[in-house]
Amino acid sequence: MKKKLLSLAKAYQLLEPGPVVLVTTSRNGKANIMTMTWQTMIDFNPPIIGCVMSDQNYSFNILRETQECVLNIPSVLLIDTVVGVGNTTGAKIDKFSRFGLTQIPSTCVNVPRIGECFAHIECKVIDMSMAATYNMFVLQGCKAWITESKRRQRTLHHCGNGVFVVDGEVIHTDSKKK
Amino acid sequence: MKKKLLSLAKAYQLLEPGPVVLVTTSRNGKANIMTMTWQTMIDFNPPIIGCVMSDQNYSFNILRETQECVLNIPSVLLIDTVVGVGNTTGAKIDKFSRFGLTQIPSTCVNVPRIGECFAHIECKVIDMSMAATYNMFVLQGCKAWITESKRRQRTLHHCGNGVFVVDGEVIHTDSKKK
Numbered sequence: 001m002k003k004k005l006l007s008l009a010k011a012y013q014l015l016e017p018g019p020v021v022l023v024t025t026s027r028n029g030k031a032n033i034m035t036m037t038w039q040t041m042i043d044f045n046p047p048i049i050g051c052v053m054s055d056q057n058y059s060f061n062i063l064r065e066t067q068e069c070v071l072n073i074p075s076v077l078l079i080d081t082v083v084g085v086g087n088t089t090g091a092k093i094d095k096f097s098r099f100g101l102t103q104i105p106s107t108c109v110n111v112p113r114i115g116e117c118f119a120h121i122e123c124k125v126i127d128m129s130m131a132a133t134y135n136m137f138v139l140q141g142c143k144a145w146i147t148e149s150k151r152r153q154r155t156l157h158h159c160g161n162g163v164f165v166v167d168g169e170v171i172h173t174d175s176k177k178k
Numbered sequence: 179m180k181k182k183l184l185s186l187a188k189a190y191q192l193l194e195p196g197p198v199v200l201v202t203t204s205r206n207g208k209a210n211i212m213t214m215t216w217q218t219m220i221d222f223n224p225p226i227i228g229c230v231m232s233d234q235n236y237s238f239n240i241l242r243e244t245q246e247c248v249l250n251i252p253s254v255l256l257i258d259t260v261v262g263v264g265n266t267t268g269a270k271i272d273k274f275s276r277f278g279l280t281q282i283p284s285t286c287v288n289v290p291r292i293g294e295c296f297a298h299i300e301c302k303v304i305d306m307s308m309a310a311t312y313n314m315f316v317l318q319g320c321k322a323w324i325t326e327s328k329r330r331q332r333t334l335h336h337c338g339n340g341v342f343v344v345d346g347e348v349i350h351t352d353s354k355k356k
Binding site: 010012013016017018019037038039040041042043048050051052076079083086087127129130133134135136138154156157158159160161162163164165166167168169170171172173174175 | 188190191194195196197215216217218219220221226228229230254257261264265305307308311312313314316332334335336337338339340341342343344345346347348349350351352353
């Protein structure tokens with residue numbers, strides 16, 4: 001899937017609707033992936049993101065040590081990957097290999113993007129002060145990408161216990177707010 | 179719309195999918211409402227929530243002073259209310275009156291719930307340490323409610339610039355993760 005650069009000022013539009021995200025990290029040349037659903041935008045431009053991951057996750061310590069990750073946005077077509085990645089640990093398997101995913105180099109972090117995802121935000125950790133209390137990392141996006149395809153990409157939203165809701169109808173309103 | 183108590187352990191299921199939320203606050207007996215889309219779960223039980231609102235919002239100082247709010251979840255049926263509430267300020271109008279909404283008393287906070295919303299989480303602010311830097315309040319849910327209706331409630335997700343996507347297809351998987 002060919003990607004083009006997305007303005008950092010528009011990166012919030014990827015996360016504000018609340019999609020499931022696949023987070024990539026890398027340490028000593030070994031890349032890992034985790035499924036994440038607890039994140040929020042904090043500011044628009046540069047995009048600041050707060051993300052929460054259990055300190056029991058293999059990715060937690062990698063992110064703490066390397067201070068870099070990529071937020072990859074999967075469409076509904078990747079639901080089996082989303083569930084498979086969420087049910088396994090990078091401590092035991094190579095998830096790129098297990099789930100047949102393609103590593104694409106990033107440009108501002110030393111972490112691969114997932115080729116099969118339709119959008120990416122390359123991120124650096126800028127604040128760890130909430131990591132000990134809340135397992136929250138504050139990230140700043142340094143580069144964003146989106147597919148060149150004009151087809152609408154429907155994302156997944158996790159409702160708990162393995163139940164997902166997929167994007168449905170789109171409604172355009174005359175809201176004055178960003 | 180009749181509501182029943184929802185276990186606090188299940189409150190995360192209301193927010194994890196990333197819906198638009200209507201936040202109620204109250205000061206000196208005057209209630210206000212704002213539309214919010216930047217929030218994330220931080221912990222399951224008790225439910226801890228991180229929410230970000232602009233310090234330009236009328237509700238920001240009320241929440242800072244009173245330390246209480248209710249997160250009300252609107253279904254797609256309330257889209258005009260969601261947009262109207264987002265485009266106006268409580269500094270100038272009474273939003274309950276303007277948008278014909280019903281105040282329902284809460285039980286653990288001194289802030290009304292919005293009767294027309296299908297679910298609510300009554301919350302107290304437990305941490306303001308990120309309020310100055312990131313406009314983030316950390317909330318703890320003290321009571322949760324959900325409609326008694328068995329009908330599926332489709333929520334709204336904001337994609338930016340007044341574009342919303344509505345819940346579509348539901349997919350049940352065998353994910354082992356909460």
